[in-house]
Amino acid sequence: MKYIDIHAHMVSRTTDDYHHMALTGCVALTEPAFWAGFDRLSPVVFADYFNRLTSFEPARAAKYGIQHYCWLCLNPKEGEDRELTQQVLELIPQFLDRPNVLGIGEIGVNRVTRNEIATFIDHVDLALHYNQLIHIHTPHLEDKYKGTKVIVDTLVSDRRVEPGRVMVDHAEEHTIGMILDQGFWTGLTLYPQTKTSAARAVDMLEMYGSERLCVASACDWGPSLPTAIPHFVLEMRRRGHSEQLIRKIVYDNPIEFLSQSPKFQLTPASVESI
Ligand SMILES: [Zn+2]
Numbered sequence: 001m002k003y004i005d006i007h008a009h010m011v012s013r014t015t016d017d018y019h020h021m022a023l024t025g026c027v028a029l030t031e032p033a034f035w036a037g038f039d040r041l042s043p044v045v046f047a048d049y050f051n052r053l054t055s056f057e058p059a060r061a062a063k064y065g066i067q068h069y070c071w072l073c074l075n076p077k078e079g080e081d082r083e084l085t086q087q088v089l090e091l092i093p094q095f096l097d098r099p100n101v102l103g104i105g106e107i108g109v110n111r112v113t114r115n116e117i118a119t120f121i122d123h124v125d126l127a128l129h130y131n132q133l134i135h136i137h138t139p140h141l142e143d144k145y146k147g148t149k150v151i152v153d154t155l156v157s158d159r160r161v162e163p164g165r166v167m168v169d170h171a172e173e174h175t176i177g178m179i180l181d182q183g184f185w186t187g188l189t190l191y192p193q194t195k196t197s198a199a200r201a202v203d204m205l206e207m208y209g210s211e212r213l214c215v216a217s218a219c220d221w222g223p224s225l226p227t228a229i230p231h232f233v234l235e236m237r238r239r240g241h242s243e244q245l246i247r248k249i250v251y252d253n254p255i256e257f258l259s260q261s262p263k264f265q266l267t268p269a270s271v272e273s274i
Contacts, residue, residue: 001243003229003250005029006258007106007135007169007189007216010057010068011049012037017219017226022064024230028266030258031057032071032106032135032169037221039078043087046074050091054098069264071105071135072096079110079119089122096130102261103127105135106169109147112139117150124158133261134166138175140195148175156182165260167214172196176204180212185257189218190228198228198235205236210245214253 005021008029021029031053040046053070061068072095074088095101104127109116127134139147151168155161163183171179171186172195179186188201196204201215217228225231229250236246258264 001025001230001233001247001250002027003233004254004258005216005219005229006167006214006254007032007187007218008226009034009218009220010061011052012221013219013226015060015063018061018064018066021226022066024227026066026229028067028069028254029061030069030071030102030135032137033073033075034106034137034220035075035077039081041084043084043091046088047091050095054095054100058100067267069100069102069258071103071133072101073104073107073123074119075106076108076110076116076120076137076139079107079116080113082115082118085119085122089126092126093130096132099263102258102264103133103135105133105167106137107134108137108139108151110137110139110143112143112147112150117154120151121154124155124161128160133258134161136166136168138168138170140170144170144172145174148178152178152182152184155184164212167257169216170195171204173200173204176208180208183212185212185214188213188215190215190225190232191218191223192225192228193223198232201232202235202239202241205249206239210248210253212253212257213249214257215249 002025058068072092104123107123167185168179169187170189215232218224219226
């Protein structure tokens with residue numbers, strides 16, 4: 001089955017991973033800007049990173065028939081540094097016109113500090129000013145509920161924000177309800193060992209329905225599986241869900257959300273019969 005992975009950090013992956021994703025049906029993916037595994041000290045490094053996300057990675061993905069899109073930001077973890085944040089925010093607009101940039105992300109909070117929240121709001125302002133879609137990271141583990149609530153409350157209190165143009169990612173059982181209730185899109189990122197498994201994702205789908213819901217592999221620096229979505233598809237089939245419902249989650253829903261950016265255009269090779 002063809003699928004679209006809405007959260008895949010391909011800079012941390014080998015070409016073998018692109019190959020496996022293509023072999024298992026991936027036709028497009030979106031790559032949010034994220035933490036590099038270490039704190040970057042200069043805006044120049046971010047310029048190089050944004051260049052990579054908008055030139056090298058799309059070309060690498062294209063060799064496997066995968067369309068590569070991306071999101072730009074200074075990530076929540078480095079958002080603690082307000083001076084660096086201002087420098088990177090000044091840098092981002094010159095990249096927004098590049099053909100594979102869909103919006104601002106993954107922004108959000110990590111330890112839910114005052115500085116991180118200020119950086120988050122700065123990015124939301126930037127996205128709204130340039131009419132960009134927004135992709136949001138929510139914290140992991142013990143900070144998830146508190147961080148997700150701060151993010152949702154901040155966005156809801158801003159009347160300029162259209163919830164249908166915002167994806168709040170890394171949802172779990174205790175946060176998915178508050179995200180969907182406010183009209184946002186939500187993402188479930190699937191991990192082989194930690195965090196949400198394919199089985200837990202299907203549980204949440206069965207509890208909350210299939211509207212405004214997407215799944216992703218994350219495929220980042222840590223233990224993660226580039227083919228996590230096919231594993232989710234298998235779990236859906238094992239439980240007897242229809243092919244139509246599976247396709248809605250892994251293909252139709254991502255298209256519905258991402259197509260709000262005029263730059264998201266699947267090529268004919270990607271939209272042939274599934
Ligand atoms: Zn991520």
